[in-house]
Amino acid sequence: MRARVGFFIAMAKDKVLILDKEGMARAIMRIAHEILEKNKGTEGLCLVGIRNRGAYLAGRLGKCIETIEQKSIPVGILDITLYRDDLTLISAKPVVHKTEIDFDINDKNIVLVDDVLYTGRTIRAALDALIDLGRPRSIQLAVLIDRGHRELPIRADYVGKNIPTSNNEMVDVHLEEADGSDEVLVVEKNP
Amino acid sequence: MSAWNKKDLLGLEYLSKEEIELVLDTAASFKEVSTRSIKKVPALRGATVVNLFYEPSTRTRVSFEVAAKRLSADVINIAAQESSVRKGETLIDTGRNIQALKADIIVIRHSSSGAPNILARSVDISVINAGDGWHEHPTQALLDMFTLKEKLGRLQGLNISIVGDIAHSRVARSNIWGLTKLGAKVIVCAPKMLIPVGIEEMGAKITCDIDAALKNADAVNVLRMQFERDEKKAFPAQLEYFKSYGITKDRLKKAKKDIVVMHPGPINRGVEMSSEVADSPNSVILEQVTNGIAVRMAVLFLVSQARGAQPLLQE
Numbered sequence: 001m002r003a004r005v006g007f008f009i010a011m012a013k014d015k016v017l018i019l020d021k022e023g024m025a026r027a028i029m030r031i032a033h034e035i036l037e038k039n040k041g042t043e044g045l046c047l048v049g050i051r052n053r054g055a056y057l058a059g060r061l062g063k064c065i066e067t068i069e070q071k072s073i074p075v076g077i078l079d080i081t082l083y084r085d086d087l088t089l090i091s092a093k094p095v096v097h098k099t100e101i102d103f104d105i106n107d108k109n110i111v112l113v114d115d116v117l118y119t120g121r122t123i124r125a126a127l128d129a130l131i132d133l134g135r136p137r138s139i140q141l142a143v144l145i146d147r148g149h150r151e152l153p154i155r156a157d158y159v160g161k162n163i164p165t166s167n168n169e170m171v172d173v174h175l176e177e178a179d180g181s182d183e184v185l186v187v188e189k190n191p
Numbered sequence: 192m193s194a195w196n197k198k199d200l201l202g203l204e205y206l207s208k209e210e211i212e213l214v215l216d217t218a219a220s221f222k223e224v225s226t227r228s229i230k231k232v233p234a235l236r237g238a239t240v241v242n243l244f245y246e247p248s249t250r251t252r253v254s255f256e257v258a259a260k261r262l263s264a265d266v267i268n269i270a271a272q273e274s275s276v277r278k279g280e281t282l283i284d285t286g287r288n289i290q291a292l293k294a295d296i297i298v299i300r301h302s303s304s305g306a307p308n309i310l311a312r313s314v315d316i317s318v319i320n321a322g323d324g325w326h327e328h329p330t331q332a333l334l335d336m337f338t339l340k341e342k343l344g345r346l347q348g349l350n351i352s353i354v355g356d357i358a359h360s361r362v363a364r365s366n367i368w369g370l371t372k373l374g375a376k377v378i379v380c381a382p383k384m385l386i387p388v389g390i391e392e393m394g395a396k397i398t399c400d401i402d403a404a405l406k407n408a409d410a411v412n413v414l415r416m417q418f419e420r421d422e423k424k425a426f427p428a429q430l431e432y433f434k435s436y437g438i439t440k441d442r443l444k445k446a447k448k449d450i451v452v453m454h455p456g457p458i459n460r461g462v463e464m465s466s467e468v469a470d471s472p473n474s475v476i477l478e479q480v481t482n483g484i485a486v487r488m489a490v491l492f493l494v495s496q497a498r499g500a501q502p503l504l505q506e
Contacts, residue, residue, distance in 0.1 A: 079220065082234035082262075082492075095213075096220040096492065132229050 014188035018163055018171075021182040024144070027160035028057065031142050032064035034158050039109055044137065046074045046108045050126050051097055054078075054114035056177040057144060061113060076101030078112075083125035099129070106134040111158075115173040117143040120154035145184060147171050195493040199311040199318040202327035203368040211369055215337050217489035218482070224261055225484055234492055235264035239294040243285070244321070245271040245301040250456055250480070251321050251331070255298050258487035267294070282306060283313040290314045295495060299323070304361075317494040325361055331455050332365030334486040336373065338479050339410055342451050347374035352404040353395075354380045354436060355414030355463060358387045362414060362455050367393045380404035382436065401436050402445060410451035413438055413463045429462045438464035443473065451475055 019027065039045050042065065049058025055077040062075040077100040084094070112126055123141060130139060142158035147165040165171060165186060172185040195213055203211065224232055240259040242252050252268065259266045269289075271277075276285065282301075289297055296317040299307050304324030311318040322328040340346055351370055357363045357379045370377050371394035378396045379386065386397055398404050405411060416432060443450060452464070452473045460466045468474065 082232040096217050096489075098220045098223050100223075128233070132231070133227060 016186045018186055019184035024182045028060050029064050031158045032061050042069050042071045042073050044109050047111050048076045048078050049113040051079045053173055053175055056175045058113040074103040080125040080129050083129045105136050107137050109138045110136045111140045111142050113142045115144050116171050117146045117156050120150045120152035123154050124152050145171055195497050198498045200329055200490050201307050201320050203329050203365045208372045214489050218337050218485040221488040222485040230261055233263045235262035238264045240264045240266050240296045241289050241294045242268045243297050243299045248300050254483045255487050258484050286310045286314045290316050317498055325359055327365045328361040329365050330487055331362050332369045334483040336369050337482045337486050338475050349375040349409045350407050351375050352378045352408040352411045356385045356417055357381045358385045359417050360414050367395045378404050405446040412453045416462050433462050438468050440467050
């Protein structure tokens with residue numbers, strides 16, 4: 001995977017590196033500080049990552065928060081496949097994975113975590129999925145990248161980096177856990 | 192992971208190893224839904240599932256109904272004995288009428304082997320086999336395999352014994368197809384007259400000796416004695432069966448200590464197994480019931496997804 005990514009950077013001039021490993025680590029650490037500032041500590045605070053990359057990011061945010069506050073907070077994983085509004089529109093059939101939230105979300109302050117905020121439909125589905133599990137006190141949203149083009153009235157509370165994009169570009173978030181490297185690229189879609 | 196492209200689930204004979212694994216993995220994800228306080232996800236909202244049962248069944252029908260409802264589908268139950276079938280309507284006409292009602296999935300139970308295959312060819316909507324004659328009962332075998340995988344961590348290389356009325360059992364046939372495809376070794380055990388001709392060609396070994404069947408087994412799947420199906424009265428005495436083939440504490444002493452004991456239900460206590468065994472820690476009979484919902488949710492979801500995505504796939 002690492003070799004393939006390297007190949008693309010070298011070969012394609014329509015690939016632009018937006019965030020490297022260090023930049024990503026700094027952005028995640030800053031978001032962790034912002035979450036703690038806004039919530040005044042870790043009391044009642046939980047992180048819920050949206051599969052797949054949001055789950056890894058939530059794990060990293062959880063570690064950052066633990067480093068800062070010397071307290072660990074619950075981190076869960078949400079699978080939103082069953083809540084998507086486009087199940088019949090996509091030809092590549094999504095595989096249903098487990099939702100792993102082993103703590104009570106009632107009356108908690110939940111920070112939803114995802115890699116890229118785009119149309120807002122994923123977040124809409126995640127809100128439905130989360131509310132089916134209980135009644136949190138609040139739900140906030142943290143994303144690594146906000147690329148614009150919202151189709152629903154949804155905004156993020158914490159953003160790693162805002163990237164203005166066009167609709168025929170793709171934002172590729174690579175994470176060590178899934179892809180073997182930490183970086184964010186903007187890629188021109190094939191015409 | 193491979194994708195699912197079949198609009199129907201007719202039997203495990205027709206599925207690849209990868210497709211069976213996909214159902215089991217999907218079921219593992221669905222199991223969590225039944226542990227929530229709100230036991231419902233919107234995946235099949237607006238879809239209609241028709242349970243078309245030509246044979247009496249409570250547990251399979253209820254399991255399908257619960258599964259469909261946890262996916263937010265609407266469920267209609269048709270017991271054929273009370274329907275137009277009595278007035279002479281054919282299976283194909285019934286199917287086409289259900290399709291004309293704009294239903295999305297038919298779950299069919301029929302006493303004739305192959306009836307679901309005929310129905311699936313006659314309609315464009317999805318058909319799921321909930322047991323046909325002595326042919327197949329794929330969701331039962333899938334939930335048995337799911338339970339085994341959950342208990343033992345794998346299926347590859349396991350020794351599974353199936354004990355009881357093999358001849359009249361669609362559960363046995365589906366289990367043999369599925370287990371052998373996933374690399375388990377299957378032994379069927381029954382009195383000679385209850386072993387059908389040609390069963391070894393499906394990949395199962397045969398024994399008439401219950402102790403031999405239990406000796407190295409990681410799990411034993413005990414089938415129900417179907418006295419109501421035994422028109423020829425091939426097997427005279429329930430007590431005699433229990434003495435020679437019933438699973439008892441004494442018999443299990445010679446087996447592996449943590450052998451998994453399964454039964455598709457309903458149990459005839461004191462015929463296929465003793466109450467002591469049915470209620471022992473080795474028994475996973477009630478877990479099978481719980482897992483049945485997850486497996487049927489997975490199947491309902493996968494067949495509906497296959498159909499929904501078909502037009503786009505052809506682009």
